[in-house]
Amino acid sequence: METILEILNGLHPEVDFDTCNTLIDDKIIDSFDIVSIISDISDEFDITIPVEEIIPKNFNSAKAIYALVERLMEE
């Protein structure tokens, strides 16, 4: 989880990623941010996030992104 928070804070230091759960819904992160996040996650965790997983539910909060990473690592 700390790595995810580090990646997110690197993009938007002004956002409180511990509490925010409307990152997509409130347009806090955009499509460019999502690509950066996926690229960093793929570097850090050595996983590929399939394009069909790019849905608001999976990127609305740091917790949701973490859950996605955990699930993909288990698969």
Added chain:
Amino acid sequence: MLFTTYRFIIFLLILFVMYYIVPKRFRWLLLLLASYIFYAYAGVKYLIYILATTASTYVISLRLVRIQKAQTSYLKEKREELTREERKAYKAAMKSRQRKWLALCLVFNFGILAVLKYGNFTITNINGLLQLFHTGKQLSLIGFALPLGISFYTFQTMGYLIDVYREKYPYEKNILKLALFISFFPQLLQGPISRFDDLKETLFSEHSFEFRNLSFGLQRILWGFFKKLVIADRLLVGVNTIVHNPEEFKGVYVLVGMFFYAITLYADFTGGIDIAIGSAELLGIRIKENFERPYFSKSIAEYWRRWHISLGSWFKEYMFYPISVSKPMLDFSKFCKAHVGEWIGKRISIYIASVIVWFTTGIWHGAAWNYIVWGLLNCLVILVSQELSPFYDKFHGRFHVQHTFWYRLFQVGRTFWLMSFLRTLDCYRNVGLTFKMYGTIITKFNIMELFQGGLMQLGLTISDYLVLILSVTLILLVSLTGRSGSVREKLAARPMLLRYATYFAIFLAILILGAYGVGYDSSQFIYSKF
């Protein structure tokens, strides 16, 4: 069949009556029949293309689902026997099989679009090169006509197939229902490019007659006709006068042309979408909105999230993400981080995907270099703004102007003019001429020309200008009111007398002020050409 014809009004009227007469369970079938009749008016021969798209998509979706089912049952059956790696390898092999079928269908359908829409453009460019190298050879042009709406229904259908491949939702088992989704008449010629999961529920469910649907649908159609006939078609005369006579109308007139075209395009495209959404609403069917007050956007990126929303989101989901997060692209990004630098490595996938998406967005709008340059300039502005965002953040942090009315107005004005500037590429004959005309804004600028009779030379009379000022003010007021909720809901809460007086006034305005008098002709919708 164009929306702005008496034929369409009669067609809609007959369909509306029949729709609520036939038993509910057959209503979607009636819609399918009506949609094909609507499309056949453009030319019966064009039906072959839409039928080919429907049939190929249905057959391939069956293939995809068969593979998906086989995979599920195999993995279930061998749950205990297979190791994690074996399961992974099996899934990858099945995905690869699906990918081949998907690619086949994409190549077939985008191939039809490419040949019909871009065949002659490619041949003309090849001929240009052959001439440049003095080969003495020239290729002959293809004689196919472009079926109306092909860009819209091809994108909508391929979006559906990709979603089935991604297992986003179950495939449509009934080919006739799939055919209706692809050919649903209100959105066939100029969108919106709907998603199957957004439309299927409302399209196939059994609707009863509701007065509210009739009232709201008619209002929306009236509003669309008002925008198209009173504003767009009137103002188009001024735009055409300026852009078709570049030797005569330079300098300040180019700015006037930009401004006129921005309003024309907005009134034309949103008017067409209003008629599409309103026509569907009459039948109890809800189509998703395609605009969210785009001219109030504070940046180009925001503008593109609010203008032609269905096209922007199509490109994002089916092109930008698949390219930018693909394995080869991420590997390339990693390579760049290690060998060229962190800065480039972090951006390279976004840059490459953006250029491809904007090139395609440009060429989607038309087979001409004007559109390609327009698309790439949009891309450039978006990427530059993205890079400048840390400076903007610093500026906003220091001066705290971000939430003031005047600063927001400046941002909205800047976006409007920047977009209008780029969009002028739609208008002039070619890219060279457009840039030459941009140049005259500086070299031949004389604002006084306009007030010394210049505005009266654009094919518009004083009464036209008055009608335009009042109509555009009305649209602006409606847009401003719409920021705090649906204008129609607000109007519905008003006394009946006021409501009907408003509808009647708009109806009267269309009849009296609609641009179909002498010298005018209700023109084709601009987006239906794309």
